[in-house]
Amino acid sequence: MKTMWAPWRMEYILSDKPDACVFCQALDVSDNLTLYKGSTTLVVMNKFPYINGHLLVAPCRHIAALKHISKDEMGDLLLTVEKSIDILKEVMRPDGFNVGLNLGRVAGAGVEEHLHFHIVPRWFGDVNALTVFADVRVIPEHIRATYQNLKPNFEQLPPTISK
Numbered sequence: 001m002k003t004m005w006a007p008w009r010m011e012y013i014l015s016d017k018p019d020a021c022v023f024c025q026a027l028d029v030s031d032n033l034t035l036y037k038g039s040t041t042l043v044v045m046n047k048f049p050y051i052n053g054h055l056l057v058a059p060c061r062h063i064a065a066l067k068h069i070s071k072d073e074m075g076d077l078l079l080t081v082e083k084s085i086d087i088l089k090e091v092m093r094p095d096g097f098n099v100g101l102n103l104g105r106v107a108g109a110g111v112e113e114h115l116h117f118h119i120v121p122r123w124f125g126d127v128n129a130l131t132v133f134a135d136v137r138v139i140p141e142h143i144r145a146t147y148q149n150l151k152p153n154f155e156q157l158p159p160t161i162s163k
């Protein structure tokens, strides 16, 4: 298998990071990476994905730690993770997922101050599982095309998933 560089990932690693929080910005600005804005949870495409279909699910509030999330927010957050996985399964048909939190820079957190779950779809034969969070990988489909494929399903989700 041939490995390709994802230049936008290297761009991110080398670039000056913006001062404003990207998740709070996603709530304000209507960009073309935000898939879902609910009452307490949002879903955005990772602009610098590890692999095609890499999504980020965050509480709308600017919260850094799980202990600061209310029970309602937690319920909605996890249900939104579940719904996002369902949509990725339906649209992209991956064989599995890596789902998790990167807490702290040492663990790979790019935005430490606003908690977010990573959802990384995986296909048999894509890349080495253990390096998925640490390296540059093949992105076979352009991020905008993926966004267009996923968006209609996210538009059908209600504002509060837990109700």
Ligand SMILES: [Zn+2]
Pocket (backbone or CB within 6 Å): 021, 022, 023, 024, 025, 061, 062, 063, 113, 114
């Ligand atoms: Zn924020």
